[in-house]
Amino acid sequence: MKKKKLNIRDMWKKLQVLMREHLSLTAIIAAALMLQMTMAVMSYLAQSFIQASMERTVEKEMNAISLGIRNKLGKVEVVTYNMAWLAGYLLADPADIEEFTRKVVAHNPPFIGCGAAFLPDYYKGKPKYYEPYSARRYLTGTKTEKDTVITKDLGRDGVDNTKDEYYVYAISKRNAHWSEPYVDPDGAKDTITTYSVPVTDSEGKTVAALYVDISLDWLNDVMEESREYKNTQRFILSGKGNLLAGEDCETLRQAKKKLDADANKIGYSTMKDVDGEKLHVFYHPIGGQTDWVLISVNDDGEVFGRLRSVRIWLLSMVLVGIGLLAFIVIRVGKHLESLREVNAEKERTLSELRVASKIQQSMLPDNHLLHKEVNIYGSLHPAMEVGGDLFDYVIRDGKLYFCIGDVSGKGAPAAMMMAVIHTMFRDFSAHENNPVRIMKSINIGSCRNNKTNMFTTLFLGVLDLPTGHLRYCNAGHEIPFVIDGGKMTPLPTVANLPVGAFEDSEYQLQETKLNPESTLFMYTDGVTEAKNALREQFGMQRVEDVLKKCAQDNMLPQQILETFNERVHQFVSGYHQSDDITMLAIRYEAQSFDSKLTETLTLKNNVKEVAKLSAFIKQVTEQLQIDKELASQLRLAVEEAVVNVIDYAYPAEKEGEIEVRVMSDGNIIKFVIIDSGGAFDPTAKEKADITLSAEDRQIGGLGLLLVRELMDSINYEREGGKNILTLMKKIKVKV
Numbered sequence: 101m102k103k104k105k106l107n108i109r110d111m112w113k114k115l116q117v118l119m120r121e122h123l124s125l126t127a128i129i130a131a132a133l134m135l136q137m138t139m140a141v142m143s144y145l146a147q148s149f150i151q152a153s154m155e156r157t158v159e160k161e162m163n164a165i166s167l168g169i170r171n172k173l174g175k176v177e178v179v180t181y182n183m184a185w186l187a188g189y190l191l192a193d194p195a196d197i198e199e200f201t202r203k204v205v206a207h208n209p210p211f212i213g214c215g216a217a218f219l220p221d222y223y224k225g226k227p228k229y230y231e232p233y234s235a236r237r238y239l240t241g242t243k244t245e246k247d248t249v250i251t252k253d254l255g256r257d258g259v260d261n262t263k264d265e266y267y268v269y270a271i272s273k274r275n276a277h278w279s280e281p282y283v284d285p286d287g288a289k290d291t292i293t294t295y296s297v298p299v300t301d302s303e304g305k306t307v308a309a310l311y312v313d314i315s316l317d318w319l320n321d322v323m324e325e326s327r328e329y330k331n332t333q334r335f336i337l338s339g340k341g342n343l344l345a346g347e348d349c350e351t352l353r354q355a356k357k358k359l360d361a362d363a364n365k366i367g368y369s370t371m372k373d374v375d376g377e378k379l380h381v382f383y384h385p386i387g388g389q390t391d392w393v394l395i396s397v398n399d400d401g402e403v404f405g406r407l408r409s410v411r412i413w414l415l416s417m418v419l420v421g422i423g424l425l426a427f428i429v430i431r432v433g434k435h436l437e438s439l440r441e442v443n444a445e446k447e448r449t450l451s452e453l454r455v456a457s458k459i460q461q462s463m464l465p466d467n468h469l470l471h472k473e474v475n476i477y478g479s480l481h482p483a484m485e486v487g488g489d490l491f492d493y494v495i496r497d498g499k500l501y502f503c504i505g506d507v508s509g510k511g512a513p514a515a516m517m518m519a520v521i522h523t524m525f526r527d528f529s530a531h532e533n534n535p536v537r538i539m540k541s542i543n544i545g546s547c548r549n550n551k552t553n554m555f556t557t558l559f560l561g562v563l564d565l566p567t568g569h570l571r572y573c574n575a576g577h578e579i580p581f582v583i584d585g586g587k588m589t590p591l592p593t594v595a596n597l598p599v600g601a602f603e604d605s606e607y608q609l610q611e612t613k614l615n616p617e618s619t620l621f622m623y624t625d626g627v628t629e630a631k632n633a634l635r636e637q638f639g640m641q642r643v644e645d646v647l648k649k650c651a652q653d654n655m656l657p658q659q660i661l662e663t664f665n666e667r668v669h670q671f672v673s674g675y676h677q678s679d680d681i682t683m684l685a686i687r688y689e690a691q692s693f694d695s696k697l698t699e700t701l702t703l704k705n706n707v708k709e710v711a712k713l714s715a716f717i718k719q720v721t722e723q724l725q726i727d728k729e730l731a732s733q734l735r736l737a738v739e740e741a742v743v744n745v746i747d748y749a750y751p752a753e754k755e756g757e758i759e760v761r762v763m764s765d766g767n768i769i770k771f772v773i774i775d776s777g778g779a780f781d782p783t784a785k786e787k788a789d790i791t792l793s794a795e796d797r798q799i800g801g802l803g804l805l806l807v808r809e810l811m812d813s814i815n816y817e818r819e820g821g822k823n824i825l826t827l828m829k830k831i832k833v834k835v
Contacts, residue, residue, distance in 0.1 A: 139414055146407055154329075154403050155368065158382050158396050161326040165334075168322050170388040172210070176295055176314060177276065177389060179208060182809060184297040184310040187216065191301055191308075194223050194232065198251050201234040203729065204312065205249045212236045212290060213313035215254065216299065217267050222307060229255035229262070235313075266296035270309030274298045278390045280338050281316055290315050293344070319345035331399045339391030346395075350374055355381050355395050365393050370400075377401060463522055465493055468658060473565040474500055475687040477657035479665065480680065481626075487680035488514025488556075489624050490522050494529065497783040498565050498815025498826065501529040501538075504684045505558040505577065506624040508598075517554050521546065521599070525560070533781060533816070535560045535573040536609045539599065543575070543607075546600035555600035559593075559622055564817050566826060568614040568688055573607050575599050578625055581647055584618035586654065588647040591620070616690040619657060621647065623664075626681035630668050633675045638668055657685035695763040695770075697724065705746045705756045705775070710739055713760065720762050724769065726831050734829060737810040738771050741782070741825060744804070749777025749823060764831070771827040780823060782807075783816045 183204055190196040197216055204214040215233035223230050234251040254261070261267050269277035279294040296311035323334040323345055335346035341356060351373060358369050358381055366384035373379050378400035386392040461480075469476040478491045488507030493500060503525050507514040521542060528541045539560050546556060559580060561572035572591075576598035580591045591612070597605045614620065623643070630638040646667050650660045661683050668681065701716045703709040717738055721731035742758060750756040761772040782804050807827065808814060815826045 139411075143407070143411055146410075147404065150404060150407060154380065154398065155382075157328045158332075158380075158398065161328065161332075162382060162384060162394055162396055164326050165322055166384075166386045166394055168325070169319070169336075169386050169392075169394075172318070172322075173278070173295075173388055173390060176210060176312060178809075179204075180295055180297050180310065180312050181276070182806075183214075184299050187299050187308070187310055188301060191299075194226060194230070198232040198234075201232055202249050202251050205234045205236055208312075210314055211312045212292065212315055213284070214311070215313075216308045216310050217255075217261050217264075217271075218308040219271070220262065227253060227255045227258065229258065229260055231255035231261055266294045266311045267309050270296040270298045270311070271306055274306055276389060278392075280340055281342055281344055284313065292316065316344055329398055329402050331402045333397040335395040335397075336386070337393045337395065339393070344392060351379065351397055352395070355383070355397060359383050359393060359395065463519060464491065469493065471495065473689055473691055474563070475657050475689060476500075476502075476685070477661050478682075478684040479661050480682045481665075481677070482680045483626070483677045484511050486512055486515035488518045489626065489680035489682035490518045491622075491682055491684045492522055492525055493684075493686075494526065495565075496530070497533075498813055499533060500563040500565060500686070501525075501533075501561075502563070502684070502686065503558060503560040504622045504624065504682060505556050506626075506680070506682070507556045508554050510679070513552065513554065517546075517556065517600075521556055521558065529562075533562050533783070534609070535562050535571050536607045539573045539575055539596075539607045540605075543599040543601075543605055544603055547603040550600055553600075555598040557598045557624075561620075563614065563686070563688065564815070566690075566815060567817065568616065568690055569611070569817065569819070570614050570620075571609060571611050573609055575607065578623055578628070580620055580622045581644075582612075582614070582618060582620055583647065583651045583660075584615050586651050588621075588644070588651040614688040616688060619660070619685055619687040621660060622684045622686075624680060624682040626677075626679035627664065627668065627683065629679055630672050630681065631675060631678060632672050638671050642667070642671070657687050660685045696766055697762070697764045699762045701760045701762075703742070703758045703760065705750045705754075705758055705777070707743065707746055709746075709758075710743065713739060713742055716760070717762075720764075720769075724764055724766075724831065726769075730829075730832060733810045734769065734771075737807045737827060737829075738773075740804075740807050741771075741773055741827060744782055745773060745775050745777070745780075745823070745825075748780045748782075749775045751778070767830060769829050769831045773825040773827070774822055776822050779818050781816045781818070782825065783814055 183200075187197065187200055190200055201214045201216060205211050208214075213233060213235040215231055217229070217231045220228050231254040232251060233254045234249050236249055262271070265279045266277065269275050276295065276297045279296070281291060281293050283291050290313075292313040292315055294311050294313050296309045298306045299308040299310045301307050319336055323336065333346070333349075333351055335352050335355065336344040337356070337359070338344055341360070343352070346352065354371050354373075358371065359365060362383075367382075369381050371379050371381055380398040380400060380403065382396045382398075383393055386394055464480060465478070467478055474495075476493055478493075480487070480489055480491060482489065488509060489505065490507075491502075491504040493502035495501075505518075505521055507517045507521065509517075524542045524545045525538070528538045532538050532541070539558065542558065542560075546554075556575070557577040558575040559572070559577040560575070561570055563570050572593075573596070574593045575596050579593045581588050582591050592610065594608045594610060596607045599605075628638055628640055628643060646664055647660075650663060653659075655663065664683060665681075697720070699716070699720055701713065703713060714735055717735045718731070721734060726734070738760070742760065745758055749758075756775060756777055759772075759774040761774070763770045763772070811827045811829050813826075813828045815828075817824045817826075
């Protein structure tokens with residue numbers, strides 16, 4: 101052992117002498133080895149990056165597909181749930197149930213069939229297993245049009261359907277359920293899946309299973325969307341492993357083995373195909389009320405093929421460039437590695453900033469929104485790759501929620517705060533229509549853990565679209581301007597503190613009314629502080645001069661912003677931009693309502709008065725010759741809204757009045773419900789989650805959900821100490 105150590109030591113000494121005698125050759129060899137090692141590391145990092153990129157891409161694609169499927173199925177589930185609720189009111193007459201199934205199919209193009217399977221011997225004079233069913237295609241040998249809806253009783257042949265999957269879940273387990281795929285030879289005559297829900301009578305007893313059939317053909321179309329890798333294979337399996345979409349092949353059978361071994365049905369693994377080539381397998385549940393699983397299989401050669409070609413090409417270039425590498429090693433030496441690291445870090449930083457800029461821009465709404473009641477145009481030009489300015493707008497329940505803001509500072513920290521402010525605005529405005537309360541919530545959220553003491557100037561407004569009533573709150577932001585009738589005037593604004601300064605800051609609510617064809621113009625200080633080469637600022641006077649010209653020419657929002665951008669660009673004349681420049685213009689274009697019918701009913705806040713309301717609405721709908729089904733929906737929606745007022749507007753035992761106005765121009769019917777009770781905004785109440793069980797679901801919310809489903813729009817305003825709730829619906833009259 102000792103002799104071996106001496107030999108190794110001697111060999112190391114000889115190697116050191118050889119390296120000193122041939123220093124240049126040693127440097128070249130070392131450089132070549134370093135280059136080879138660098139290539140290996142880069143190849144490894146590139147492969148890791150491509151692997152991570154593939155996983156992100158596939159995950160994004162699968163999420164998009166799953167979301168698309170859930171959205172489509174979710175619509176089916178919501179419609180079926182609501183129809184089951186309505187079916188409970190039609191149990192007295194089986195003819196009404198048969199007509200009901202026909203209408204469900206006729207009015208819902210995704211449905212190819214709808215049926216109701218009743219308890220045995222439920223109706224006297226009907227078959228024991230009575231099951232009226234309507235299908236979009238013909239059920240007999242006669243020739244009919246493709247879209248003809250035909251109804252028949254599937255239980256007439258005496259088939260016992262009580263053991264069928266859709267019946268067991270709806271009747272026995274009282275649960276909504278998506279069935280396994282199957283071929284229906286009697287009803288839909290297609291490969292379908294069935295969604296069933298229980299139907300209860302007035303006593304709460306489950307008496308039938310209402311179900312709808314949908315074809316599975318659309319799943320193949322959905323899976324072809326968002327395909328980054330053209331050789332990607334996708335499959336959708338049911339919870340029992342039956343193939344719903346995709347082609348049956350050996351790859352699927354191998355993937356199912358991977359899936360069966362995973363109890364969570366979500367994950368990633370690799371496997372070999374029949375030719376021994378590596379495959380990447382991704383799988384996770386679709387979600388929602390289904391137990392379906394989406395599988396995506398990617399070819400390793402397609403994912404990493406270009407990387408392998410680059411490896412071969414780089415290896416060839418290394419052999420050719422050894423001579424040049426020797427020169428670089430001698431002349432550059434120690435500085436080479438540090439320079440490489442600096443450049444790589446710089447490129448990585450720039451790349452990350454470019455990605456961050458794209459992410460930030462994607463958070464903003466579309467630059468242009470042309471709505472029937474507002475014309476909105478916004479623009480944001482950051483001074484750096486990312487910035488701290490923001491603007492946003494969203495229309496909900498007949499109101500436009502909008503904001504514009506400027507975070508203190510620049511670059512990545514300001515961009516992160518901008519993202520936080522943007523997210524809080526969206527979250528808080530989704531359930532609140534008072535600008536002050538939204539602003540306070542944003543301020544509290546901005547102050548928490550704000551160790552860098554960053555603050556944000558923010559202007560926030562809520563515009564009632566039917567009336568033009570504007571409520572707004574300013575948190576230290578630039579004063580907006582109103583352009584109306586060829587003139588521009590500053591909007592009266594209280595200078596509250598910016599958000600993020602103090603958690604207990606108070607904010608003042610201000611109100612005004614926008615006239616039709618008037619425009620509200622907002623901007624950040626990047627406009628007034630834009631500088632030219634002489635360090636002069638654009639200034640407020642130039643802003644007002646541009647606005648006067650825009651007012652005189654009656655410019656639209658897009659023209660106003662384009663004019664401003666052109667004037668600022670001419671002023672700075674190529675000098676570098678020092679601050680983010682953001683502008684937002686909103687033109688209010690109120691829609692007139694030419695009422696051909698106006699009726700009014702005054703009720704006491706007593707549930708017994710609902711009978712008068714029902715008769716009143718019946719009289720109005722008959723006068724307008726509205727068809728029976730729509731009239732029933734209108735009556736149900738208005739009754740729910742009025743009962744909501746009776747329950748919540750007035751204190752217990754206090755008598756009050758509720759005024760119900762009905763107006764119609766022949767195309768739209770409008771119900772205005774007015775009360776002088778306490779302020780109560782039903783549109784701000786969260787919707788009930790119908791996916792929860794009755795035990796887990798909070799009390800309330802279903803009435804509002806029903807109103808939202810039955811009416812086209814719902815709007816609430818508080819004016820003159822009164823609650824004003826407006827419901828609108830497009831009507832169709834009898835022919």
